[in-house]
Amino acid sequence: MSFVQNFPFFSIILAMFSGIVSSVLSGKKARNLSLAMIVVTTALSAGTLAFCLKTGESYTYMMGHFPAPWGNEIRAGVLEGVTAVLFGVVMFLSVAGGMTHTAEDVEDSKLNLFYIMIDLMLSSLLALVYTNDLFTAYVFVEINTIAGCGLIMIRQKGRSMSAAIRYMIMSQLGSGLFLIGLSLLYDVTGHLLMSPAKESVELLVDSGSYRLPLLVIMAVVSVGLAIKSGLYPFHYWIPDTYGYATPTGSAVLSGLVSKGYIFLLIKIFYRVIGYENLVGAQMINVLYLFGVAGMVMGSVHAIQETDTRRMIAYSSVAQIGYIYMGIGLGTTAGMVAAVFHIFSHSATKALLFISAVGLYEVSGDRKDFVSLRGAAYRNPLAGIGFAIGALSMVGFPMLSGFISKLLFATSAFDSPSKMLPTLFVLAVSTTLNAIYFLRLVITLYSRRREGDKPLPPNPVKKSSRGLKFAIVCFIGLNLVLGMASQPIVQAITDGLAMFE
Amino acid sequence: MDVSLVEHLLLNIEETVSIVLFGIGFTILLLHRNLIKKIMGMNIMDTATYLFLASKGYITGRAVPIVVDGIQDVSAYINPVPSGLVLTGIVVSVSTTALMLALTIRLYERYHSLDLDEILILAKEEEQI
Numbered sequence: 001m002s003f004v005q006n007f008p009f010f011s012i013i014l015a016m017f018s019g020i021v022s023s024v025l026s027g028k029k030a031r032n033l034s035l036a037m038i039v040v041t042t043a044l045s046a047g048t049l050a051f052c053l054k055t056g057e058s059y060t061y062m063m064g065h066f067p068a069p070w071g072n073e074i075r076a077g078v079l080e081g082v083t084a085v086l087f088g089v090v091m092f093l094s095v096a097g098g099m100t101h102t103a104e105d106v107e108d109s110k111l112n113l114f115y116i117m118i119d120l121m122l123s124s125l126l127a128l129v130y131t132n133d134l135f136t137a138y139v140f141v142e143i144n145t146i147a148g149c150g151l152i153m154i155r156q157k158g159r160s161m162s163a164a165i166r167y168m169i170m171s172q173l174g175s176g177l178f179l180i181g182l183s184l185l186y187d188v189t190g191h192l193l194m195s196p197a198k199e200s201v202e203l204l205v206d207s208g209s210y211r212l213p214l215l216v217i218m219a220v221v222s223v224g225l226a227i228k229s230g231l232y233p234f235h236y237w238i239p240d241t242y243g244y245a246t247p248t249g250s251a252v253l254s255g256l257v258s259k260g261y262i263f264l265l266i267k268i269f270y271r272v273i274g275y276e277n278l279v280g281a282q283m284i285n286v287l288y289l290f291g292v293a294g295m296v297m298g299s300v301h302a303i304q305e306t307d308t309r310r311m312i313a314y315s316s317v318a319q320i321g322y323i324y325m326g327i328g329l330g331t332t333a334g335m336v337a338a339v340f341h342i343f344s345h346s347a348t349k350a351l352l353f354i355s356a357v358g359l360y361e362v363s364g365d366r367k368d369f370v371s372l373r374g375a376a377y378r379n380p381l382a383g384i385g386f387a388i389g390a391l392s393m394v395g396f397p398m399l400s401g402f403i404s405k406l407l408f409a410t411s412a413f414d415s416p417s418k419m420l421p422t423l424f425v426l427a428v429s430t431t432l433n434a435i436y437f438l439r440l441v442i443t444l445y446s447r448r449r450e451g452d453k454p455l456p457p458n459p460v461k462k463s464s465r466g467l468k469f470a471i472v473c474f475i476g477l478n479l480v481l482g483m484a485s486q487p488i489v490q491a492i493t494d495g496l497a498m499f500e
Numbered sequence: 501m502d503v504s505l506v507e508h509l510l511l512n513i514e515e516t517v518s519i520v521l522f523g524i525g526f527t528i529l530l531l532h533r534n535l536i537k538k539i540m541g542m543n544i545m546d547t548a549t550y551l552f553l554a555s556k557g558y559i560t561g562r563a564v565p566i567v568v569d570g571i572q573d574v575s576a577y578i579n580p581v582p583s584g585l586v587l588t589g590i591v592v593s594v595s596t597t598a599l600m601l602a603l604t605i606r607l608y609e610r611y612h613s614l615d616l617d618e619i620l621i622l623a624k625e626e627e628q629i
Contacts, residue, residue, distance in 0.1 A: 135585055142592045146599055153603060158610060158623040165603045165616070169538060172596060173529055176545045179589065180522055183553050186582070 004051040005061055008076045008130045011041040011084070012123055019119030027111025031099060034115040038095065038122060042088030045126070049081025053491075058498040060132055060195075069196040075132035079339070079495020082488065083263055084129050089477065090255050090346050091122055097354040097470025098248030105155045105246045114246075117150040121252060125260045134182050134192045134272070137264055141178065141228070145171040148257050151249040152241055163240035170227055170237045177224030184217050185272070194271040205277050218273055218283045225265040226287070229258040231324050232294030235317040239305075242313035247357040250309070254316045255350035259342045262323055266339065269327070270499035279330045288328025288418065292425045294321025299432035307367050311436060312352050315393060318429060319345045325425070326408055329418055332496065333411035339492045340407055344392070344400035344481055351474035352389040358382025358463050358471065359444065364456035369443050371455060376444035378460055383444055385471035390437035392478050395430055400481035405430065407489070514555030521548035535604045535614045539597060546593040550586045557582030 018037040022030035052058060058077030065071070095118060106114050124144040131137050145168070153164035186192055188210050189200035204210045227234040242250045269275055278284055298317030305311040319341070326338025362378035363371045376383025392399035405426065412422035481488065509516045521544055528541025557579040565577035608614060611622045 135588070139588060139592060142596065146595065149599060149603075153606075158626045161603060161606055161610070162616075162619050162623040165535065165600070165607060166620075168596070168600055168603065169529060169542075172542050172545075172600075173526065175596075176522070176526060176529070176542070176549070179546075179549050180552070183549055183556070183585075186553075186585075187556050192581075192585075 002051065004047050005059055005076075007044040007048045007051075008074050008080070008084075008126070009061060009063070011044040012074075012126045012130065014044075015041055015119050015123035015126060019116045019123065022112050022116045022119060025112055027103070027106075027108060027115070030112035030115040031095075034118050035092065035095060037119060038088055038092045041122065041126065042085060042092065045081060045084035045088055048076050049078065049085055052076060052078045052081050056494075069191055069193050071193075072136060073132040073193055074130045075194075076130055077495050077498040078491050079498065080129050082343075082491050082495065084126055086343050086346060087125050087129070087256055087260075088122070089473075090350050091118070091125075091252060093470040093473050093477075094248050094251035094255065094350050094354065096466045097474075098246060098251065098357065099466050100464040101247045101357060107156070110154060113150070114154050117147045117154070118248075118252070121147040121151065121257070125256055128260045128264045132194050132271075134185065134194065134197070134268075138175070138179055138182055141261070141264070142175060144257060144260060145175060145228070148253055151253065152245045155244070155246050155249070157244065159240065160244045163237070163244050166237045167241045170234065174224045174227035174234075177220050177227070179224075181217050181221035181224060184213055184220070188213050188217070194267070197272050198274060201273060201277070205274070214273075214277070215281055215283070218278060218281060219286075221268060222265065222283060222287060225261045225268075226290070226324070229261040229265075230317060230320050231287075231290050232297050232317055232321055233290070235294070235298070235320075238317055239301075239310045239313040242316065242353075243307065243310040247353060250313075251350040251353040254313065254353065255346040258316070258320060259346055262320075262327075262338075262342060266327065266335070267499070270496070275335075284328045284330045286328075287324050288330075291321045291324030291326075291328050292421065294318060295325060295425055295429040296321075296432070299429055299436065303432065303436045305436075306369060308369065308372060308440060309353075309356060309367050311440070312349070312356060315433070315436070316345075316349060318433065319349070319393070322404070322408065322429075325422065326411070329411055329415050329422065331411055331414040332493075333407070333414050335496055336489060336492050337404060337407035337411045339496070340485070340489060341404040343488070344404045347400060347474060347477045347481055348389050348392045351385055351471070351478060352393070354467065354474060355382045355385030355389060355471050358467055359386060361461045361463060364458075366455070369440070370453050372440070373443050373446055373452060374448045377447075379463060381468055381471055382463065385475055386444065387441050388475050388478060390441050392482070394434045394437055398479065398482050400478050400485070403482055403485040403489075515552060518548045518552035518555065521545075521551070524548075533615050533617055535600075535607070535616055535619075538616070539600050539604065542600070543593065543597060546589065550589055553582040553586050553589070 015037055018033050022033055061074040063072040102114055120143055124140040127140040149164050149168045153161050189197045191197040191200055230238045242254050269278055295318050298314055298321055302311045302314035305314055323338045323341050326334045358379050359372055359375040359382050360367055363375050392401035395401045395405040412419045525541045525545030525548055529538050532538050559578045562578045565580040607619055611619050613619055
């Protein structure tokens with residue numbers, strides 16, 4: 001066994017231990033530890049990815065001394081590696097970009113708690129990516145939920161706290177469904193490890209027994225994770241949650257947390273239930289319908305919003321819809337498109353939230369359209385960052401959003417019955433995206449008019465270096481995803497093939 | 501109603517009860533406006549899952565899987581895995597309950613209400629001032 005194969009385990013445990021150590025550190029030290037930890041875990045994930053690319057296959061890693069099917073396992077392949085690296089990069093940039101605001105929004109004595117939540121969040125996300133055991137996945141889903149709730153409620157404002165309790169309630173509904181789904185699965189298969197469970201599921205499907213329980217398991221697990229990732233119509237917690245957390249919190253919650261759940265769902269689909277069984281049971285059609293509805297309705301809600309941060313949050317609902325639509329197409333190409341959109345949306349949405357902060361800084365911390373008029377001249381870098389993020393969401397060539405839209409459109413041709421609705425909804429949703437994003441970009445680049453509500457005194461604050469650095473890096477990440485997409489798409493395809 | 505369906509439900513009485521309880525808890529958590537009752541609903545939902553798991557692990561006539569009298573034969577004991585899962589699940593649900601109660605206390609101190617709809621309205625008004 002190569003030493004590199006330990007890396008996934010090291011990265012999870014390292015993230016968790018930095019959380020524990022941070023509890024006795026001051027806020028600033030906890031922040032530095034957190035940033036260092038994210039760099040190290042990302043490097044470890046990159047090592048794992050390089051190892052899997054070199055060997056060309058995935059491997060399982062035994063936790064403890066009990067071999068399968070009794071013990072606990074970690075599994076790493078190309079797709080896990082790519083996802084873990086990307087999550088690490090987005091996490092690092094979100095923390096670095098928002099750290100001055102975090103220090104302002106959070107009481108000094110509680111600042112280290114914020115970074116504990118960040119550490120635990122990364123640890124649980126990595127565990128969700130790497131784990132091969134369903135119950136471990138459940139436990140880390142809960143850790144993720146608690147850390148997410150902490151990230152929202154640490155900002156002691158009324159709306160943040162009411163958003164936190166709403167988030168917690170919806171998450172608990174999702175977790176409850178996920179847990180009962182796992183219990184039912186354990187009941188019919190007798191396994192919690194993904195690989196043996198899949199063998200049992202295949203036996204059951206071939207013999208035709210337990211058809212109804214399997215259908216219930218698929219439904220309950222999908223709906224549970226769909227609630228947690230904010231698929232329309234379970235999206236009511238999203239705007240408040242993303243809108244009133246700290247900037248880092250918003251970027252992390254929208255860019256990473258919901259993606260972690262979707263990644264887990266894809267993993268369960270491939271590694272436990274079997275994608276063909278899912279297609280056979282018509283379950284994906286339900287996801288497809290919800291996804292398509294989300295693509296349109298999320299954008300419609302976003303158009304009606306006057307608070308720009310809530311508008312960006314509503315656009316997440318639409319983008320999550322895209323991902324579920326890709327899953328629901330029922331083809332490998334659709335799944336590749338969905339996974340690529342997971343990456344593309346994490347990078348873009350975090351860029352939008354972080355550069356929006358740069359624009360609020362120069363508008364007296366106001367978030368409405370009128371106050372933001374001309375903000376891009378007051379903070380040019382944030383303006384460019386926001387414009388690039390918005391164009392990427394709309395699907396401008398060279399940016400990551402274009403590649404996802406292209407992949408969705410081409411994959412639609414593989415499933416004849418869904419081709420027309422998919423292309424139609426893609427067109428409608430792109431138009432709606434363009435309406436609200438470009439309206440905001442145009443507002444940012446137009447001069448203030450006579451009679452505009454005056455900005456509060458001393459509205460223009462200088463952006464911190466961390467924020468500038470994060471915006472530049474996020475723009476770079478977007479361009480990389482958009483222009484060098486071929487190797488990434490190839491890695492996703494290989495990684496999905498390794499899931500079988 | 502179909503007679504065999506009732507028979508099946510009665511035969512698997514623990515599972516039936518736990519799924520009914522799960523439904524009750526889920527509905528309370530989703531629909532009730534009072535935060536404390538929501539938390540109660542969440543606990544009912546979680547406990548129902550544990551009842552389901554525990555009843556699945558139990559095999560009639562067998563003992564707790566703790567070796568005291570030297571019998572090492574597997575057929576003498578029940579399946580210990582679901583019990584382990586229930587224990588883990590209890591730890592998780594205790595921590596989420598604690599977090600939700602803490603949040604509820606904070607919100608009650610601020611808005612003097614446990615009604616979630618009212619809290620959301622008050623929080624909205626507070627921001628506009």
